[in-house]
Amino acid sequence: xxxxxxxxxxxxxxxxxxxxxxxxxxxxxxxxxxxxxxxxxxxxxxxxxxxxxxxxxxxxxxxxxxxxxxxxxxxxxxxxxxxxxxxxxxxxxxxxxxxxxxxxxxxxxxxxxxx
Amino acid sequence: xxxxxxxxxxxxxxxxxxxxxxxxxxxxxxxxxxxxxxxxxxxxxxxxxxxxxxxxxxxxxxxxxxxxxxxxxxxxxxxxxxxxxxxxxxxxxxxxxxxxxxxxxxxxx
Numbered sequence: 001x002x003x004x005x006x007x008x009x010x011x012x013x014x015x016x017x018x019x020x021x022x023x024x025x026x027x028x029x030x031x032x033x034x035x036x037x038x039x040x041x042x043x044x045x046x047x048x049x050x051x052x053x054x055x056x057x058x059x060x061x062x063x064x065x066x067x068x069x070x071x072x073x074x075x076x077x078x079x080x081x082x083x084x085x086x087x088x089x090x091x092x093x094x095x096x097x098x099x100x101x102x103x104x105x106x107x108x109x110x111x112x113x114x115x
Numbered sequence: 116x117x118x119x120x121x122x123x124x125x126x127x128x129x130x131x132x133x134x135x136x137x138x139x140x141x142x143x144x145x146x147x148x149x150x151x152x153x154x155x156x157x158x159x160x161x162x163x164x165x166x167x168x169x170x171x172x173x174x175x176x177x178x179x180x181x182x183x184x185x186x187x188x189x190x191x192x193x194x195x196x197x198x199x200x201x202x203x204x205x206x207x208x209x210x211x212x213x214x215x216x217x218x219x220x221x222x223x224x
Contacts, residue, residue, distance in 0.1 A: 042215055090157055090158070
C-alpha cells in the first residue's frame with residue numbers, strides 16, 4: 001500500500017542532544033511537509049518542500065532544519081532540543097502544492113520526549 | 116489576524132447524530148478541509164469543501180457557507196470508534212493552510 005512512513009515512532013533525547021527524525025513516502029508526491037503538534041493544539045507548519053524547493057515558515061526557529069535528499073525521503077533535524085520542543089512531529093505529503101488546496105496525507109508521527 | 120474557531124470538546128451518544136461547527140476569519144478563502152485525528156495518531160482526511168453546500172460521504176457530511184465563514188461536520192449513527200479530534204483547516208488567499216485546534220469528540224455508550 002502506498003503510504004507515508006515515519007521513524008522512529010517514539011524518540012527520547014536529552015536536552016541539547018541533536019536528534020534527526022525521518023520520513024519516507026511511496027505515494028510519489030511532489031510536496032512534503034513537516035508539522036509540530038503539541039497536545040490539544042493545531043498542527044504548526046515548520047517547513048515544506050515542493051520537489052526540492054525548500055520553504056521555511058517565517059516563525060520556524062533556527063534550531064530546526066530539514067533535508068530532502070530525494071523525492072521519497074525527508075529529514076527533520078533538531079540541533080539542540082529544548083524542553084519546549086517535546087511534541088508530536090508529523091510528516092505529510094500532497095501531490096502538488098496547488099497553494100495548499102491539495103489533500104495532505106500524514107504519516108503516523110514521531111512523538112519526541114526531551115529529558 | 117487569521118482565526119479558526121471550533122468548540123474544544125463535545126460529547127455525544129453512540130447511535131446519535133452530532134454536528135461540529137467551524138467558523139473562520141481568514142484573508143480570503145480557497146477551500147476548507149476536515150481531518151479526523153485519533154489520540155496519539157496522525158490526522159486523516161475526511162472532506163474538502165470549496166463551494167457552498169453539503170458534501171455527503173457515507174455517515175459523514177460537511178457543509179460550507181462562504182458568505183458566513185462557516186462550516187460544519189455532521190456525523191450520523193455515531194460509533195465508539197468516532198471518538199477522536201476533528202480538525203478544521205482553511206486555505207486562505209495567500210494559499211496558506213490555517214489549522215484549527217480541533218474539537219475533541221467523546222462518544223458515550
